[in-house]
Amino acid sequence: MAPNVTLDVTGLVCPGPVIEARKIFNTMSQGQIMKLVSTCPSTRDEVGTWCAATGNVLLDTQETGPGVWAFFIRKG
Template sequence: MRGISCPGPIVEAKKLINGLQSGEVLKLVSNCPGIKSDIAGWTRATGLKLLDTVETAPGEYEFFIAKARP
């Protein structure tokens, strides 16, 4: 979701997460300023699991988010 301003990446990620089965992982790529703290807070608040965060280029991140098992 490069080039999409916050909270756009989280809004789109929510739509994608809703389509996943429990335990499946979403890879989200974003260069939105502030996305690291936004993703961390969102996953905590929604019961998702942030598995990993990788900075692939300056200011660009890959987030691996698992849908929690029931």
């Protein structure tokens, strides 16, 4: 799955990663995919909650390194 946009927010504390993702999502078209990279442990829960509330779809979550997570989100 190739993302249309990659947003690296490593080092940013929660809720910063979801806030930054939301800004970019507002410029994306429906069906496009974002890869969100974060080191904040709470991002995992926050992304799921945000997707459920907005109709976006969390396609996959991958641990890409120690404490580094990549979230693949499709704009709904």
